[in-house]
Amino acid sequence: MKIRNDIIKVYKDVHIWVGIISGLMLFIAFYAGAITMFEKPLERWATPPSALAPPPPIERTEALLQAVFASHPQAAKHYLVVVRPSAEAPARVIWREPGKTRREFTEYGASFAADGSLQVEKLAKAPVAQLVDTLHQLVGLPFPDAVARQIMGAVALMYAVALVSGLIIVLPTLVKDFLALRIGKNIKRMWMDVHNALGIVSLPFHLVMALTSVVFAFHTPFYAVQEKVVYPHGLPWGQHEPAPLPGPDEYPLPADALLRSVEAQLPGFEVYSFIFREDQGQLEASVTGLDVRHGTRGRTQASTHLNPYTGEVDPHDLPGRMESWDAAVNAFFMLHFGSYGGNAMRWLYLVMGLAGALLFYTGNLLWIESRRRKQRDGLVPAQKRSAQVLGCLTVGVSLGCVIGISATLAATKWLPGRVDDVALWHQGLYYAFFAAAVAWAFARGAARGADELLRLAALASLLVPLGSLAGVWGIGGTWNHPGAGFAVDAVALAAVPVFLMLARYTRKRMADGHTDSVWSTAGGSADPAAEGADARAVT
Template sequence: MNIRSDIVKVYKDVHIWIGIVSGLMLFVAFYAGAITMFEKPLERWATPPSALSAPPPLQRADALVDAVLAQQPKAAARWFVSVRPTADQPARVYWQERGKGRREFKEYGASFAADGSLQVEPTRKATVAQLVDTLHQLVGLPFPDAVARPIMGAVALAYAVALVSGLIVLLPTIAKDVFALRIGRNIKRLWLDVHNALGLFSLPFHIVIALTSVVFAFHDQFYDAQDAVVYPNGIQWGEEEHAVTPPGAVPLPVAELLRRVEVQLPGFEVQGFGFQREGDRIEATVTGLDLRHGTRARTYASTHLDPYTGQVDPHDLPGHMEPWDEAVNAFFMLHFGSFGGNPVRWLYLLMGLAGAALFYSGNLLWVESRRRKRRGAETPVQKRSAWALACLTVGVSLGCVAGISASVAATKWLPALVGDPKAWHTGIYYAVFAAAVGWAFVRGASRGAMELLRIGAAFTLLIPLSSLAGAYGLGGAWNHTGGWPVDATALAAVPVFLLLARHTRRRMRHGHDDSVWAAKAIPAS
């Protein structure tokens, strides 16, 4: 395809500068987003064991609910019954009570003790998975949601523009360069080939992520515009039909509700039921997952249920929605990878890591393109802008990697040592992140990268080591028998980081000595 060189240059400049401005935030979003693909296994691995007795059989769940409502009046507003308790949600019955903040809730679980008395304890669901998800959603910015989310939306818009401009730049040489991977002394050419291949072959994935991120960031504004233009007089819902509860009616037992739901929704694996009081009537929802359909949430779907008859209203479930609702559901499904089960989750994890590599390599290309090359015997002094971006790229990217690993590694120890693990998880991440950025500027891009990769490997190795310590009950740590996939994944990542550190060291010693990646690279004053 022939495109005028001046047009290509304009799009190349757009692509480069958008990448420079937003690339590092996108690295954090993609690396953390890749980890969130297995948020539930991470939550199970990271949640301390419960002091509650084993959950009673489902047939006794109603007796447990009665005991909870009799002794815990605040639970009467809304309570939940778990069909299949897990390590991160071990109680059969649990509920939430509002905290000091508007969005703060304290969750409690209940069981029967051996003597039949009621046991109650605050649930101890780990917050490290929530931290990783927040880093993903807010592109790593340590600001309140109201401030960081519009910035994330602007970054996503810029990211979409960068995808289009990058594709236009690549079009004139796409037939020649698309499958090229020229390995040799020309490091810039190698990085360019890797960058182009990653960008082109993952383009559909990146377009989906960019567009859905914009929708998530500005959904309130979209709804406001829709109300003003399409529904200026408000949405006319019509007369709603309210079910009438017969006098003296009581909800069906939970075990019977489960049986009736399974008959109506074959293939839908029920996870639990939610109940709340509306006047003299109890409303209910059923939550679960059908692997045949993608879901709006990462790991579940829910819909209304009549607790008196067991009749399900399936219109909120994928596969039963109206076309418009299915389209909205598709936005969430495609962004979260919440379809196809674990094979799709692994694919999204690899695509997320490849996306992080795409942004990292883009910054490296900019640095290499501004390298002052040797013209004689004297080694040139590199531009301060190139040196600074190299250090910033190394510090932010590897600081994110090391910070997440350090925070996850601390999970097994914090509950026994501190009163607010959530604050400590956040503090550990940003402390390691800030230290890594400072370290990269002090040591330079090459030495900083090598050392931070080793530090990241050490923090990542601490993840399975903390589980090993928990297996022997050391220092208040613990270990769940089903948590080995997290440990195995972390253990597999360690040699990858060490191998990257080795290659960085080799390049530092034997690569171009007129590069910011050389051992003695010094910026211009």
């Protein structure tokens, strides 16, 4: 395909600058997003074990509810009946009590003790999985949601522009260079091949991520337009006649009867829980679960309305039963979350997410190599300050994200019981390590900083399974759920030799690579005066 050189140059400039501006934030979004593909196993692995007695059979849920309401009447306003209790939801009945602000709440679970008395416990679901998801959603920015989400939307738009412009750049040589990987002394050519191969192979995935991220960031105005254009007479499910108030002799069905009713109406739908809310004297309910045959709007489950008095399900919110427009909206969420195809698709999305992070990393390397002042007549020039700064930023931000996430995960088995606000400590640990890594990269330079921070990343990753091992032995109040979250420890352990290998390659590059590079310890000074003097000597 033939495209004029002046057009290619315009698109190349657009691609470079848009990529440079958004690349580091996108690295954080993709690295954290890859981890969130297994958010539930991570949450299960990180949640301390409950001291509650084993949940009673679902047939005894009504007796448990009566005991809870007698002791905690506020629980009747909003409570959860868990069909399949797990480490992160260990009780048959769970409810929330409000905190000081609208977003703060405390979660409690209940069971019957061995003597038949009511046993209540403040639940301690681990917040670390939510932190990683928030880093993904807000591209790592420590700003309020309303501010960071708008920036994320702008980054997603730039991301889409970078994808389109990058595709136009490679079109003329696509057939010849597709999947070519020329490893040799031409470092720029090698990174160009890696960057192009990653971009072309994963282009559909990246287009989906870019477009869906824009929708998520600006969903409020999008939904307002949708309501005006698609539903000019109001949302269809908002026009339904309200259900008649129950009579004095009508009572909600027991949980086991609701479960049988839902399973009969929704074959193949695995029920996770029932959620109940009291509104003006009437009980409203919804059912959550998953049908693995259909992709879902939620990351890990789907939810729809349920009549608690008759057991009738309103399936219009469930994948596979939606109207065409709602199915299209559901597809945006499904494609972004990878909530289809089961664990095989989740592993694929994890790999694609890590490859996406590498795509942005290699883009920065290309910019630096393209602007490298080459050695002439035996003189080693100082590199431009812009190349040195971007090299330090690339190392500090990328490895700071990796180290910060590993460090806060490693602290998961040690924080509960030692600190009051576990979520705040997790957040503080991440940003402390992140900021320290960026500062270290600037203090030590891109080359030395990369080597040292990669070794620190290996250590932080090793501490994750060591924390679980400490839990097996009961050291220092740590714990470990038998069989739960084994994949978390295994993946963290597998990352250790990878980081050490990259550190070894970095040291080799420092010693044997181009001396006229920001990745060489034999390169020129970062001092602006020396840079100018060396530049004049070269020219």
